Amino acid sequence: MSLYLGFRRFGAGAAVVAAGLGVAFLVVLVSASRSADARLELGPAATPTVPTLTVEYRSDASMGEYFPGLVTARRESELGFERGGRIDDIAVDVGDRVVSGQVLARLDTRALEAQIAAADAQTAEAQAQVALAQSTEDRQQTLLERGHISQQRLDEVATSTHAAEARRRAAAASANALRAQLALSVIEAPFDGVITARLSDEGGIAAPGQGLLRIVEDDALEIRVGLPAESAATLTTGEVYNFETTTGEIAARFRASTGVVDTRTRSVTAVFDVEGPAQAGQVARLRLEQAIATEGFWVPTSALAEGRRGLWSVYVLEADEYGTYTIAPHAVETVRIDSGRAFVRGAVDDGAVILRSGLDRITPGQRVRIGDEA
Structure with missing residues (x-):
């Protein structure tokens, strides 16, 4: 009897244990199923789609560079x-x-005009003395011919005539000098x-x-621009170039350059004749295409990530075994920057796919999917 009871107790305990193991197994299965479902549902959402572009190396790239100049009058x-x-x-x-x-302007010339009047009167008086001396000389000449006076007397009279003429010329010169002063009392354009x-x-x-x-002289305006010697050498005499100002564009024809490098600014001055409406004192910017003397590729500045010590990098998309891409930063050097884009070079293969924008939402090593490509 006691043995029978022992077996019953053992069987009941085993049943409880078996039931517990079964429940635990079911819980594990349900959890695994839910986890798998969750992965299936969240997988695409957890792999963001990003905008990209394909790297294209260029060896003949160029960019526009602006050179400021000043609109000035030819004469001032x-x-x-x-x-x-x-x-x-x-x-x-x-x-x-x-x-x-x-x-445009005049000085008060009343005192000067009075001096001129006095000088004219002296000139008239001197002219009268000359006339009297000349008449006297003529009469003395007649008397000499008749033998009534000596040659010495005629010479004395002739000397008086010459002296009177000299005084007349001096008086006239004085009057003319005063008139010149009168002309200097007026400003003309x-x-x-x-x-x-x-x-x-x-x-x-x-x-x-x-x-x-x-x-x-606002009808004849010019623009003077300081240019590197190599840039000034590319300009063509007589060709029209466009300048940008705060009020729009100005057309100006290239006239000449100094051809001498300024030791202070290290530039050559180029002179352009303005052909359209402009105002003296305006700042005008000349845009010239400058060749980039190195091989590299263009990227928007939104594709650049700033690192430590002033270094820059781009995020390259590397394919993985899951059909997605892994973000990997590659260091680049910025060669030139031009209005929202940069010409760079570095350890990036030609044809590589890089992240175009949205770098603040992506971290290196993250998996992504390719979206729109530029």
Whole structure:
């Protein structure tokens, strides 16, 4: 009887153990099934699709480089009086357009005109003395011919005539000098242009040579640009080039270059004649295509990842056995940078596929799928 009870107890325990093992096995199967389903569902979502581009090496690449220049007038003068005096009138103001020969300003010339009048009177008096001396000489000549006077007397009268003529010429020269001073009391426009500065007003005292007005020849503008000697050598005389300004483009024809390298700027000055509307003082940028003297490939700047010590890299997509790609950074050197793109070279094969953008959302070693390719 006791043996029978022992077997019953043993059988009951084994049944409990077997039941427990069965439940555990079912739990493992369900968990594995759910995990597999989860992997099947999350697999594509966990492998992001990225934009890419194919590397294409170039040995003949070039890029546009901008060289700034300044629009200036061919002629610009600061005008003043050659003699001093009180300013009587300034007939123009800033912004006024003037023509060559137009009177721009005058000095007070009343005192000078009085001196000219006095000099003219002295000249007239001297002329009268010359006439009297000449008449006297003529009469003395007649008397000499009749034997009434000596030759000595005639010579004395002739000398008086010459002295009177000399005094007349001196008086006339003095009057002419004063008239020249009168002409220097007027400022005339030396060429057609526009007044850009008025530095004094009526009533002021002008010193000789003091600048009072500034005039710019705005109908004949030019652009001067500092260029590397090799770039200046590519320009063609008479060819029209386009310049960029804040208000649009300016067309200008290449006239000449100095041909001399400035020791301070290491550049050659090229001069262009402006053919379209422009304003003196504008900054204009000349774009020239410059050859890149090395082999490399273009990438958008969004494809560059900055590393330590100022190094740059691109993310290369390397195929794996799962039909996806693994991100691998490759170091590159930036040769030139031009408005949103860079010309680089480095340990990247020609034809390699690299990440085009979105580097901040991708990490090296991550698996990705190829999306749109540029």
